[in-house]
Amino acid sequence: AKRQGKNQYFVYNMELDKMASRRMELEKDMQLALTKGQFVNYYQPKWNADTNYPTGFEALLRWKHPAYGIISPDEFIPIAEETGMIVSMTRWVLEQACRDCVQWNKHEPEPLTVSVNLSVKVFDSKNLMDMVLFALERSSLPAELLELEITETIVMNNVTDVVNQLKPLQDMGITISMDDFGSGYSSLGSLDLIPFHTLKIDKLFMQQSHSPAKRAVVNTIITLASQLNLQVVAEGVETEQQLDFLKASGCQVMQGFYFSKPMPRDQLDEWMAALNR
Numbered sequence: 001a002k003r004q005g006k007n008q009y010f011v012y013n014m015e016l017d018k019m020a021s022r023r024m025e026l027e028k029d030m031q032l033a034l035t036k037g038q039f040v041n042y043y044q045p046k047w048n049a050d051t052n053y054p055t056g057f058e059a060l061l062r063w064k065h066p067a068y069g070i071i072s073p074d075e076f077i078p079i080a081e082e083t084g085m086i087v088s089m090t091r092w093v094l095e096q097a098c099r100d101c102v103q104w105n106k107h108e109p110e111p112l113t114v115s116v117n118l119s120v121k122v123f124d125s126k127n128l129m130d131m132v133l134f135a136l137e138r139s140s141l142p143a144e145l146l147e148l149e150i151t152e153t154i155v156m157n158n159v160t161d162v163v164n165q166l167k168p169l170q171d172m173g174i175t176i177s178m179d180d181f182g183s184g185y186s187s188l189g190s191l192d193l194i195p196f197h198t199l200k201i202d203k204l205f206m207q208q209s210h211s212p213a214k215r216a217v218v219n220t221i222i223t224l225a226s227q228l229n230l231q232v233v234a235e236g237v238e239t240e241q242q243l244d245f246l247k248a249s250g251c252q253v254m255q256g257f258y259f260s261k262p263m264p265r266d267q268l269d270e271w272m273a274a275l276n277r
C-alpha cells in the first residue's frame, strides 16, 4: 500500500510537471503565434427566434497550435492576460472580426452584427478606443454593427474607469453587452450606471434549466431587462425545450449549440446559405 502511495505521488508529480511545461511552452509560442497566423476567429450565430434568422455572430478565438492542435481560449486567454499579450491579441481579433463582418454583410438586406469579447486587461491598457477606431476605419465597418462583450467582473472591478472608457464608444454607436450575467456577484444597484444595451444570460442557467428556481431567475432577468429597456440574449441553448421556455418567457435572441457551434469563417457562409428565408 505504501509503495502504491508513492507511485501515485510520483504520477501526480509528473502530471503537474507536464502541465507546467505545457503552460511554459504555450507562453513562449504565443509570442510568435500571431505573426505566424495561428490564431483564428470562430463565429457563433445569435439567433432571433421571432424572425427565425440570425442577428449577428460572436467572435470566439481559437489557437491552432502546430503541436497541440486547437487550443481553447479558456486555456490560453488567462496566459495572454498574465503576459500582456492579450492587448495585441484583442487588436488582431477586432480587426479580423470587423473585416469578416463587412464580408458576410455583402449579400444581406438586413445588416448582421459582430461581437468581440474584451478582457479587463484591455481596459487597463487604455488602448481600447484607439484599437476600436483603427479596426473600424481599416475595415469600413459601421460602428453600429460592432458589439463589445464585457463581463460583470470587469465592470465591478473599477466602475468609474470602465464606464469612462465605454461611454465614448457607446456614443459612437457601438453596442455594449454584459456577458455571463447572473453568474458573478454583480451589484444590481450599479446596473443603471453602466452604459450597455444587452444582458447576456449566463449559460449556467440553461445547463440548470430543469430547476424551477433557475427558471424563475431567468424570468426575473428577462423582466428586469425589459424594464431597463435592455435587450436580452440567452447563451448555451442546446435543446428545443430550452428554446420553447425562453420564447415563452419573452427572450427572442439566443445562442447555443442548438443553432450552431462556433465555426470558422468559410463554414459560416455555408451555414448562411443553408438557411431558409
Ligand code: C2E
Residues within 6 Å of the ligand: 044, 059, 060, 061, 072, 073, 074, 077, 090, 093, 117, 118, 119, 149, 179, 180, 203, 235, 236, 237, 238, 255, 256, 257, 258, 262
Ligand atoms: P463566453 O464569451 O462566455 O463564450 C461562450 C462560450 O460558450 C464559448 O466557449 C462557446 O463556444 C460556448 N458555447 C456556445 N454555445 C454553447 C452551448 O450551447 N453549450 C455549451 N456548453 N457551450 C456553448 P469558448 O469558445 O471556448 O470560449 C470560452 C471563453 O473564452 C469565452 O466565454 C470568452 O470569455 C473567452 N474568449 C473567447 N474568445 C475571446 C477573445 O477573443 N477575447 C477574450 N478576451 N476572451 C475570449
Ligand code: CA
Residues within 6 Å of the ligand: 058, 117, 149, 179
Ligand atoms: Ca461572450
Ligand code: CA
Residues within 6 Å of the ligand: 179, 180, 200, 202, 203, 235
Ligand atoms: Ca458568456
Ligand code: CA
Residues within 6 Å of the ligand: 180
Ligand atoms: Ca464565460
